[in-house]
Amino acid sequence: MNARIVHIASNTFREAVRDRVLYNLIAFALLLSGAAIFVGQISIDIERLVVVNLGLTAVSLFGVVIAIFIGIGLVSKEIEKRTLYTVLSRPVRRWEFIIGKFFGLAGTLVVNTFFMAIGVFGALLYVAHKFAAPDALILVALYFIVLEFLIICSLALLFSSFSSPLLSAVFAFSLFVIGSFADDLRGFAALTHGFTRWVATGAAYLVPNFSALNVISAVAHQQSLGSQLILQNTIYALFYTAMALSGAILIFERRNLK
């Protein structure tokens, strides 16, 4: 990675930390410790299930919210503050700016996820008193969540490269919701005929498939995950991210910034 991208990425990370993004960890810690302590008293026999389900769902949702709300402002804020002109007046290409911003935001989310993962394992140790071998599967679920963040970051950047922050947030969040139903969308497409089927199938494959990346329930029940699933999900997420980032670069390269 070239030095310019690294600089932009580290500045984006620093800016996110300065914006007190990591404060969400406090809310996460309170949520998880509260659940770990109280759920045993109000439910039966699901302490471990709740800690894993709630922990991983919170990691995912907190991260998605951060990715969308920071991602949508990455380009527009720089234009608004006019800092983008200073950056681009130096020997920095537009695509380097986009890639740097992406890595900065992704890095913020990885750090955030790392601390949350410590919280999840801590809460698990509290309710189960010891770790078991299948608990390592939680790491796979966390890895898939990070892959999900990469896709959302790239989508937020894509929308941010041509739209206003508000609209970008709406688009990105809508795609997150639609992507959660990707399997159903393909099912609906299969029920249609002719041209409609082509369009519906195309749309179903175009939206990100977050349902394949969601293995929280399986991990909570300690079900093993095949290596092929891990490999193919990784490749899918990288290709989808590359696709969205390429779109963002293409648009941003042609955008009139005057």
Place this chain on the structure above:
Amino acid sequence: MTSTQRTTIVATACLVVSMTACVLLLRHLDQIRPQATLEDVLYITSPKMVERASLGFDGLAACLYWTRTVQYFGHRHYNREKTYNELAPLLEITTALDPKMFPAYQFGASFLAPAPPNGAGEPDRAIRLMQFGIEHNPDNWQLYYDLGFVYYTELKDYKKAGEVFARGSVVPGAHPFMKLLAAQMAEHAGDFTTARLLWSATFESSNETNIKQNAIAHLRAIQVDEDITNLQAAVTRFGERTGRLPASISELVSAEHLPGVPADPDGNPYVLTPEGRVLVANPDDFPFITKGMPPGYKPSALPKFHTQS
């Protein structure tokens, strides 16, 4: 005192006073408003809809619905309510969201099947729930055990119970008592021995304290039912032999050559009424007994559970 310090003190005081006032007012409002009926309301009854609304986080949604089910059942059971209208839909939503949530099947069937006030009195829904569980977890022998249990205890359908135990006994890793239970159902289904075997199996196969306590309560009740049956038979024999009823339990003991004054599992001697009925001294201590209760007896409190057999 600086201006900032003054503002801080005043703002802190305002915050504390407002917060206290809000809490006190809410407590007052709760008293004057009619009782909230939220627990009786299920806004979305379709499991599919709830699954969609959970945005893929169906595991967490299942945990929330299961917790709500436990709270719903616990609250109504505590108040000795006779209806549990939302129990079956809550369980169906929970298991549709997470078909591998075993506590929902295991406890759910024991919430649904028994007649009120111990349960919802819906054994058919309990059977459907267990069948759904087996369909999605065919390699879990305990689900077969629980289904057979419902057939045995609630519907007294020993043939079906035997069939289910037999099906469960061939599941890899099934406990050996499954085969034994299947055989017992064919020949001695109504015996106290079979009932004792079933509840002992429940006690041994579960790690859950509540289930173990429930099994102990049932084993104690079986002991009482068996004692009362035997003693009542002794009273009948005594009457046939002497033409009168025994005057006391001691007279019955000596006439029937019993080893001592018969007592319940807590050590309290059984009581013989002038009408020749054998009763248990403290029926509230044995919530699941079917015999030995005074005429017109109604349980006065929640079942008492014992942690030791």
